[in-house]
Amino acid sequence: MMKLNPRTKDQxxxxxxxxxxxxxxxxxxxxxxxLVGNHLPPGLEVILHSExxxxxxxxxxxxxxxxxxxxxxGKQPVSLLHGGAYFHHADSFAMMRxxxxxxxxxxxFQVSATGDLANWSTGAAGAIPAVGGAMDLATGARxxxxxxxxxxxxxxxxxxxxxxxxxxxxxxxxxVYTDLATFHCTPQGLRLxxxxxxxxxxxxxxxxxxxxx
Amino acid sequence: xxxxxxxxxxxxxxxxxxxxxxxxxxxGTAGMPDELLDALIEVGPRELTIVSNNAGNGEFxxxxxxxxxxxxxxxxxFPRSADSYVFDELxxxxxxxxxxxxxxxxxxxxxxxxxxxxxxxxxxxxxxxLAGNRETRVIDGKPYVLEFPIHGDLALIKxxxxxxxGNLTYRKAARNFxxxxxxxxxxTVATVYEIAELGAMDPEAIVTPGIFVSAVVEIKRMTTQxxxxxxxx
Numbered sequence: 001m002m003k004l005n006p007r008t009k010d011q012x013x014x015x016x017x018x019x020x021x022x023x024x025x026x027x028x029x030x031x032x033x034x035l036v037g038n039h040l041p042p043g044l045e046v047i048l049h050s051e052x053x054x055x056x057x058x059x060x061x062x063x064x065x066x067x068x069x070x071x072x073x074g075k076q077p078v079s080l081l082h083g084g085a086y087f088h089h090a091d092s093f094a095m096m097r098x099x100x101x102x103x104x105x106x107x108x109f110q111v112s113a114t115g116d117l118a119n120w121s122t123g124a125a126g127a128i129p130a131v132g133g134a135m136d137l138a139t140g141a142r143x144x145x146x147x148x149x150x151x152x153x154x155x156x157x158x159x160x161x162x163x164x165x166x167x168x169x170x171x172x173x174x175x176v177y178t179d180l181a182t183f184h185c186t187p188q189g190l191r192l193x194x195x196x197x198x199x200x201x202x203x204x205x206x207x208x209x210x211x212x213x
Numbered sequence: 214x215x216x217x218x219x220x221x222x223x224x225x226x227x228x229x230x231x232x233x234x235x236x237x238x239x240x241g242t243a244g245m246p247d248e249l250l251d252a253l254i255e256v257g258p259r260e261l262t263i264v265s266n267n268a269g270n271g272e273f274x275x276x277x278x279x280x281x282x283x284x285x286x287x288x289x290x291f292p293r294s295a296d297s298y299v300f301d302e303l304x305x306x307x308x309x310x311x312x313x314x315x316x317x318x319x320x321x322x323x324x325x326x327x328x329x330x331x332x333x334x335x336x337x338x339x340x341x342x343l344a345g346n347r348e349t350r351v352i353d354g355k356p357y358v359l360e361f362p363i364h365g366d367l368a369l370i371k372x373x374x375x376x377x378x379g380n381l382t383y384r385k386a387a388r389n390f391x392x393x394x395x396x397x398x399x400x401t402v403a404t405v406y407e408i409a410e411l412g413a414m415d416p417e418a419i420v421t422p423g424i425f426v427s428a429v430v431e432i433k434r435m436t437t438q439x440x441x442x443x444x445x446x
Contacts (some may be wrong), residue, residue, distance in 0.1 A: 051317075053386050053388055053389055054386055067385065069242075069387040071241050071243055071386055075241030075242060086386060088320075089240075089320035089389050089390045090320040094321075128293040128297070128305075129292075129313050131290055131313055132291040132315075133317060135318075135337045135341060135343065136316055136318070139338075140317070140337065167340055169339075169340070
């Protein structure tokens, strides 16, 4: 097999951003998904939602301008765009559950071919469990997209037939963007959307170990 | 005459019974009612159940309450953080019980308590271990889990501005759980940085109407810093 050039974290974020449409209300999860905000195509007007009660979230403020009453879900200081609004937690999660958030982008430990998501717990003994807004977002947003590496450090596919880690939601993931390829999860299984140079559907199928539609 | 303004945080909190359930506002650094938590530790009720998004950072606020050994149970969505070592140690040692609740369920269960709802069917968490063995139902083809309200004996919240009727506004993302917790407790105590004359707050902009608030206490204005530390403004 020729040497592959996996997407870097920024390239992956840019790939996700490419699919976000003008006018979308988007929630970006903690960690890697936050990078998507840096890659939104120019000219697009996108409203970022933060679970702790912000719509119209803006970029990280300049050093010295941080306001720790204005933080994102990851508790990092952010800013507010013109037109932005604050609201309480029950309203914020009503926006998710009520189907008002167009897209949420989350990280994952595992995603099943039919879109089950495991991203809140590895079930490891002694670990402190924490779920935050992951379940609310995964089941509530109109579309849940995952961005992650396709393989674990041990080379195992994170796209699986059925999740072995504790579930976050059932059948909730629509798309999976990875460093090697992009997939749609469907009730029938995985559909390949694109892949980095040098990987064809057959090679992907070998890596993932699941049928590709 | 109605006057909910109280001069000190200690008087505002008053006596708190052992075994009480206390709703604590705040998310990360924003809206943590640290001054009220310090006063609560002074009162020293034991066997508390605390309901909050997180389970404390460092050794102040909720972490200080935990460290003082006053808490039996924590109901929260995200106890883990880089500096949640006080909670982590108590939890691992079996000294504090944890009820982990998805964040939106936490907010809605508190809101339900304040709104007089007996229980509600919620899609979040269906099919996961956090749904426990609660009743489920399929409505219009979509599965839901029955969720029960979370009532508080006392809510401690941080607001920005208030008046003697208990009307409140908040500051930016420090609003978070304040408005729903204020509704859901038998007594709600709010700190504010500024007391307004009755009538001086724009009625179109009041976020928590005074009906949900028992006591308002003015505290010295501080700014919240990284990691939740405070600095005089």
